[in-house]
Every structure is written in C-alpha cells, then in structure tokens.
Amino acid sequence: MAVLLLAEHDNETLNDATAKTVTAARAMGGDIHILCAGSGCGGVAEQAAKLDGVTKVLCATDEAYGHDMAEPLADLIIGLAGDYDHIVAPATTSGKNVMPRVAALLDAMVISDISAVHGPDTFERPIYAGNAMATVKSTDAKKVITVRGASFDAAGEGGSGTVEEIAAAANPGLSAWVEDKVVESDRPELTSAKRIVSGGRGMGSKENFEIIEKVADKIGAAVGASRAAVDSGYAPNDYQVGQTGKVVAPELYIAVGISGAIQHLAGMKDSKVIVAINKDEEAPIFQVADYGLVADLFDALPKLEAAL
Amino acid sequence: MKVLVPVKRVIDYNVKVRVKADQSGVDLANVKMSMNPFDEIAVEQAIRLKEAGQAEEIIVVSIGVTKSQETLRNALAMGADRAILVEATDNVENDIEPLAVAKILKAIVDEEQPGLVLMGKQAIDNDMNATGQMLSALMGWPQATFASKVEIEGDRAQVTREVDGGLQVISVNMPCVMTVDLRLNEPRYASLPNIMKAKKKPMETKTPADYGVDVSPRLTIEKVEEPPARKAGVIVGSVEELVEKLKTEAGVL
Ligand SMILES: Cc1cc2nc3c(=O)[nH]c(=O)nc-3n(C[C@H](O)[C@H](O)[C@H](O)COP(=O)(O)OP(=O)(O)OC[C@H]3O[C@@H](n4cnc5c(N)ncnc54)[C@H](O)[C@@H]3O)c2cc1C
Numbered sequence: 001m002a003v004l005l006l007a008e009h010d011n012e013t014l015n016d017a018t019a020k021t022v023t024a025a026r027a028m029g030g031d032i033h034i035l036c037a038g039s040g041c042g043g044v045a046e047q048a049a050k051l052d053g054v055t056k057v058l059c060a061t062d063e064a065y066g067h068d069m070a071e072p073l074a075d076l077i078i079g080l081a082g083d084y085d086h087i088v089a090p091a092t093t094s095g096k097n098v099m100p101r102v103a104a105l106l107d108a109m110v111i112s113d114i115s116a117v118h119g120p121d122t123f124e125r126p127i128y129a130g131n132a133m134a135t136v137k138s139t140d141a142k143k144v145i146t147v148r149g150a151s152f153d154a155a156g157e158g159g160s161g162t163v164e165e166i167a168a169a170a171n172p173g174l175s176a177w178v179e180d181k182v183v184e185s186d187r188p189e190l191t192s193a194k195r196i197v198s199g200g201r202g203m204g205s206k207e208n209f210e211i212i213e214k215v216a217d218k219i220g221a222a223v224g225a226s227r228a229a230v231d232s233g234y235a236p237n238d239y240q241v242g243q244t245g246k247v248v249a250p251e252l253y254i255a256v257g258i259s260g261a262i263q264h265l266a267g268m269k270d271s272k273v274i275v276a277i278n279k280d281e282e283a284p285i286f287q288v289a290d291y292g293l294v295a296d297l298f299d300a301l302p303k304l305e306a307a308l
Numbered sequence: 309m310k311v312l313v314p315v316k317r318v319i320d321y322n323v324k325v326r327v328k329a330d331q332s333g334v335d336l337a338n339v340k341m342s343m344n345p346f347d348e349i350a351v352e353q354a355i356r357l358k359e360a361g362q363a364e365e366i367i368v369v370s371i372g373v374t375k376s377q378e379t380l381r382n383a384l385a386m387g388a389d390r391a392i393l394v395e396a397t398d399n400v401e402n403d404i405e406p407l408a409v410a411k412i413l414k415a416i417v418d419e420e421q422p423g424l425v426l427m428g429k430q431a432i433d434n435d436m437n438a439t440g441q442m443l444s445a446l447m448g449w450p451q452a453t454f455a456s457k458v459e460i461e462g463d464r465a466q467v468t469r470e471v472d473g474g475l476q477v478i479s480v481n482m483p484c485v486m487t488v489d490l491r492l493n494e495p496r497y498a499s500l501p502n503i504m505k506a507k508k509k510p511m512e513t514k515t516p517a518d519y520g521v522d523v524s525p526r527l528t529i530e531k532v533e534e535p536p537a538r539k540a541g542v543i544v545g546s547v548e549e550l551v552e553k554l555k556t557e558a559g560v561l
C-alpha cells in the first residue's frame with residue numbers, strides 16, 4: 001500500500017518541511033504520493049514530483065484550499081484515504097491543525113510530532129517538552145501522523161513522479177479565511193535555517209532586540225526569541241522557539257539573554273552547536289551550551305557583530 | 309449561550325520530569341499536579357465572555373482520575389459555574405487518549421448544547437495538540453485553533469490564530485470549537501472568598517460508560533526513555549575566543 005503525504009506550501013513554493021517529511025515517509029514503506037492542495041498551486045506540484053522517492057503527486061486546486069482551512073482540507077483527504085495506510089503531514093501549524101481532524105473522521109488516534117520511525121506502525125515522539133521520548137505502537141488500521149521536521153534530513157531531488165489533477169471535495173462552508181498578517185523578511189525561515197540567533201527577556205526592549213537582528217544578518221542567520229521576549233513585544237509571535245513555538249535544530253544556535261527554561265530548551269536542544277551568552281553564570285542555558293560566555297549582552301553583542 | 313471548557317490535570321510545568329527506570333513511563337507519584345496552563349487561559353476567556361454578557365453559563369469538564377476534582381474546583385474558583393468529572397481511570401499514569409476524550413466530550417456537548425467549546429491548544433504532558441480538532445471533527449463543527457484573539461458577533465466568530473508565518477485571521481460559524489494559545493489573555497488567580505464559594509458549586513461525577521465510550525487506547529507505549537544528554541560544554545573567556553572556537557573547533561562559522 002502507500003503513504004499519502006500532505007504538502008506544505010504557500011501556493012508558489014514547496015516548503016522544506018515537505019522534503020523532510022518524505023524522508024520519514026520512506027521509512028514507513030510503500031509508494032509515496034504527495035497531495036498538493038491549494039489555489040493555483042500547479043508549480044508546487046511540479047516541485048513535489050521531483051523529490052526523491054515520490055511516485056505520484058495529486059494536485060487539487062480550489063479557492064477553498066488556498067489558505068489551509070482545516071474543514072475543506074480534511075474532507076478532501078478523507079475522500080482519498082481509502083487507498084492509503086499512512087496519511088502524514090509535516091508538524092507545522094497547518095499540519096497540526098488538520099491532521100487530528102482527519103484522524104477523528106477515520107476513527108483513528110493521531111500520532112503527533114514523531115521524531116523517528118521504527119517500523120510501519122511504531123514511532124518515537126517527544127513528550128513532556130522533550131524531557132522524555134516515548135516509543136508508541138499504533139493499532140489503528142490507518143496511521144495518521146505529523147512529522148517533526150527538525151528530526152529528519154530533507155529528501156533530495158532526482159525523483160520523477162507523475163502529476164495528476166484531482167477534483168476538489170465539496171466545501172462544508174463552515175469557516176472562511178479573512179486575512180494573513182505576515183511580516184515579509186529576507187532572512188532565512190527559522191525551521192530551515194542553518195544558523196539562528198535568538199534573544200530573550202534580557203534584551204530589555206524592542207529597540208535593543210535590533211542588535212540580535214544585526215548579528216544574525218552578519219552570518220545569514222534566522223532570528224528567534226523566547227516566549228518572554230515575544231510576550232513583552234520585543235519580537236513577533238512567529239519568532240518563538242520552544243514547546244509551544246517552533247522546534248529547530250540548526251548547525252548553530254546562539255541564545256542571548258535567555259535563561260533556558262525547559263519550555264525553551266524543548267525547541268532548540270537538538271541544535272548541533274549551542275552558544276549561550278548570559279550574565280548569570282547559574283543560568284540553566286549553560287547546561288546545554290557547547291560554548292558559554294558569561295557577559296553582559298550589551299557589551300558582548302557589539303563585539304560579536306564586529307568580530308564576525 | 310453556554311460555554312463548555314475541558315480542563316486537564318497535568319504535571320506542573322515547573323516540575324522536572326523523571327523517566328522511570330523500567331522505561332514504562334514518567335514518574336507521576338508525589339509530584340505537583342496543576343491545571344494545564346493553556347486550559348487556565350481557556351477558562352479565563354470563558355469568564356471574560358460571561359462578564360461581557362456573551363455567555364450565560366460556564367461548564368468545566370475533566371476526564372481522568374478522581375483527583376481531577378481539584379482541577380475542576382480551581383476552575384470553579386476562577387469563575388466557572390458548574391463541573392462534570394468523568395472518572396475514566398484510577399491510575400494517574402493511564403492517560404486517556406485525545407480520541408477517547410473527544411468522544412466523551414461529544415456526548416457531553418450533545419447533552420448540554422453549548423454554543424462554544426473553549427479548550428487548550430495542547431496539554432503540556434503529552435503535547436499531542438489534538439483533542440479540540442478531534443472534537444470539532446466529530447461534531448461536524450468548524451475549528452479555530454491556536455487563538456490569540458477572539459471576537460464573537462452573533463452567529464459568527466472572528467479569530468486571530470498564531471501560525472508559523474505570523475498571524476492568520478479567520479471567521480467561523482458558531483457553534484464551534486476554539487483552542488487557545490498563550491497570548492490570548494493573562495488568567496486571573498482565584499481569590500480566597502471565591503475558593504470558598506467554589507466548594508458549594510455543583511459537581512457531577514460520571515464514567516465513560518455513562519456516555520457509551522470505550523476508552524481503550526489505540527496507541528500502546530512500548531517504552532519511555534530519557535532523551536540523549538548533551539555532552540558538557542566549555543565556558544569561554546571572551547568574544548574573540550568564542551568566535552575563534554566556532555571557526556576552528558566547531559567549524560560552524
Ligand atoms: C505552557 C507554557 C509554555 C511555554 N512555552 C514556551 C516556549 O515555547 N518558548 C519559550 O521560550 N518559553 C516558553 N514558556 C515560558 C518559559 O517557561 C520561560 O518563562 C521563558 O522561556 C523565559 O524566557 P527568557 O529566558 O527570555 O526570560 P528569563 O527567564 O527572564 O531570562 C532572561 C535571562 O536574561 C539574562 N539577562 C538579563 N539581562 C542580561 C544582560 N544585560 N546580559 C546578559 N544576560 C542578561 C538573565 O540572566 C536571564 O537568564 C512556556 C511556559 C509555559 C507555562
């Protein structure tokens with residue numbers, strides 16, 4: 001049988017999270033079919049067909065799918081589900097929104113945010129903010145799964161899947177999209193960035209937070225933040241790293257003025273190299289840091305910017 | 309309208325969890341338990357709707373062990389009107405899966421006919437982020453997840469959602485299920501007089517069988533392990549030394 005994989009995209013570009021999910025799907029066994037649902041997303045379907053291991057792309061274009069609304073998207077997936085043993089999506093906010101709905105409609109238990117595949121029905125997932133790793137086995141006929149991008153490498157290109165247009169499902173008309181409030185940025189996206197510089201409450205103000213951005217731009221890094229920094233209005237919500245924000249695993253993560261609460265560590269402790277800059281030598285962030293600098297950030301950051 | 313708020317009793321977010329030596333799970337004996345932080349935000353939002361004259365009655369429900377009563381009393385002390393405890397297990401370590409919780413909640417929604425179900429976006433123990441979406445699927449209702457702003461007008465609600473790219477504003481038909489994110493509000497503390505008053509508020513006790521729901525798990529836990537530990541790092545003396553080490557030793561610059 002086969003895996004149906006929901007592509008993450010913005011109707012123009014395929015998100016990197018999709019290629020990472022393909023790697024997880026390959027470990028589940030069977031053909032991989034990607035579902036590209038969107039509005040005017042034909043280009044994305046072409047990109048998806050090139051991913052290694054993908055045999056077919058199903059492309060459903062309709063206004064109703066343009067903004068990842070859960071209700072019409074779930075109905076579309078349910079209509080296709082009969083042919084598949086595994087229905088998977090990246091554990092992005094849109095994947096987490098729609099997949100539990102799909103699972104409930106199939107009377108299956110969703111398996112959220114898996115970090116490893118041990119077989120067609122056995123998966124590992126972090127629980128308690130990553131303080132424990134559970135291996136779970138599903139007894140459901142169909143497995144409905146979201147995949148943690150930070151735990152899998154992206155599948156390469158070189159595939160030659162076919163693209164098939166499919167019809168839209170009836171729109172249940174329960175909800176409507178109003179608007180997106182997205183800040184455009186030239187910086188890399190947090191979850192796919194190789195380097196991240198994050199600021200916490202220690203930054204003190206929105207103006208001071210700009211030093212983080214300067215250092216990030218010097219090394220082509222994405223910018224992240226702790227919840228305290230977001231709550232205080234120093235940074236927008238989509239910068240939040242942690243248990244309830246984004247989970248990242250870059251090659252380099254620089255945490256500045258962040259204490260290292262377990263909820264923050266949950267989102268970044270799988271980074272390859274962690275640097276912590278904090279004036280409190282007792283701060284828990286130093287326990288996970290490869291390189292720690294005990295210093296006042298207002299002194300250290302300008303020096304760092306100059307040295308890079 | 310009635311508002312239904314499911315609240316879960318979970319390990320307190322400040323507790324450092326310990327994995328049991330036999331790898332069967334996490335040690336929950338004698339640790340501090342609290343209301344899931346997201347659920348406090350959901351209760352607070354329901355109370356604000358009531359204060360604004362948009363809701364008449366707030367019903368809180370918890371599914372789990374007998375001690376979940378404490379969590380319900382806490383919600384009653386914050387300002388909820390009555391509570392339903394569904395005793396589904398006598399062992400704290402037997403967590404009830406979101407699908408089963410959603411089925412029980414559906415039966416309660418069918419009975420109580422609330423105009424809105426407000427719940428947490430995820431429980432901080434199992435981090436499934438699933439129950440609200442599952443309940444709305446079973447009801448055939450719309451879902452507004454990860455809400456950071458909620459405005460209800462007549463038979464529609466406009467909800468701002470925290471998504472990966474920033475914020476998304478959607479409009480949903482009522483009744484619906486909303487799941488709340490951290491920045492929706494700042495939950496109040498229960499005052500002492502309200503804690504006393506809460507003791508007299510009604511609390512019904514039920515079992516899953518009363519609702520005809522089978523809570524047997526679909527996922528079996530094979531094992532629970534400690535995550536791999538990071539190896540100890542070093543403290544550097546200066547910014548120069550840091551940059552040098554990142555270039556030569558770590559090779560990431
Ligand atoms: C349900 C729940 C979910 C949560 N989810 C998340 C999440 O997803 N992500 C997240 O980050 N948090 C999350 N939190 C919050 C988390 O518990 C912490 O409150 C938060 O991470 C603290 O942020 P911080 O480290 O920036 O602030 P603080 O803990 O206040 O730390 C600030 C640090 O800055 C240092 N500092 C101050 N001034 C300077 C200076 N001049 N120079 C150098 N260092 C300085 C201080 O020594 C201190 O260590 C969650 C909490 C709950 C209850």
Ligand SMILES: Cc1cc2nc3c(=O)[nH]c(=O)nc-3n(C[C@H](O)[C@H](O)[C@H](O)COP(=O)(O)OP(=O)(O)OC[C@H]3O[C@@H](n4cnc5c(N)ncnc54)[C@H](O)[C@@H]3O)c2cc1C
Pocket residue numbers: 127134314315316317332333334344346347369370371372401402403404405406409426427428429430431432433434435436437438439440524525526527528529532
């Ligand atoms: C150590 C350990 C042992 C486990 N053992 C077992 C086992 O033996 N058998 C088994 O089947 N599963 C077991 N599990 C898995 C567990 O049952 C589910 O995976 C878990 O309940 C996932 O959901 P969640 O609570 O994170 O829900 P989420 O979907 O994240 O919760 C979202 C919201 O739903 C509402 N909600 C959720 N649960 C309740 C509730 N009980 N009452 C009221 N409202 C609620 C709240 O508003 C909450 O904010 C175990 C997990 C662990 C960590």
